[in-house]
Amino acid sequence: MKIFTIIALVSLLVCLISIIAQISITLLGIIVIANSLKTPDRDYVCGMPIVGFIGISFFLFLIMLIIMGVQLYIKVSHKNKLD
Numbered sequence: 755m756k757i758f759t760i761i762a763l764v765s766l767l768v769c770l771i772s773i774i775a776q777i778s779i780t781l782l783g784i785i786v787i788a789n790s791l792k793t794p795d796r797d798y799v800c801g802m803p804i805v806g807f808i809g810i811s812f813f814l815f816l817i818m819l820i821i822m823g824v825q826l827y828i829k830v831s832h833k834n835k836l837d
Contacts, residue, residue: 765829769822776818780811 787807791799 765825772818772822776811776815780808780815783807783811 784804784807787804791801791803793799
């Protein structure tokens, strides 16, 4: 039973690190895109690259959450089979 507590703590830590990394990389990407869109000769430029990047980031975040949910379901079902 000790191994399940270690695995639970490790998997929780990995999930938290993944979520924090996803959010921080998304914010960093938005900042980089926003800075690259600034031009000295025009007041504004099209913001569609930022919208596309946010859409892709949201889609990848949903995929990551689904994968985490499947892993949690598999872990719980294996734990129930062993009990």
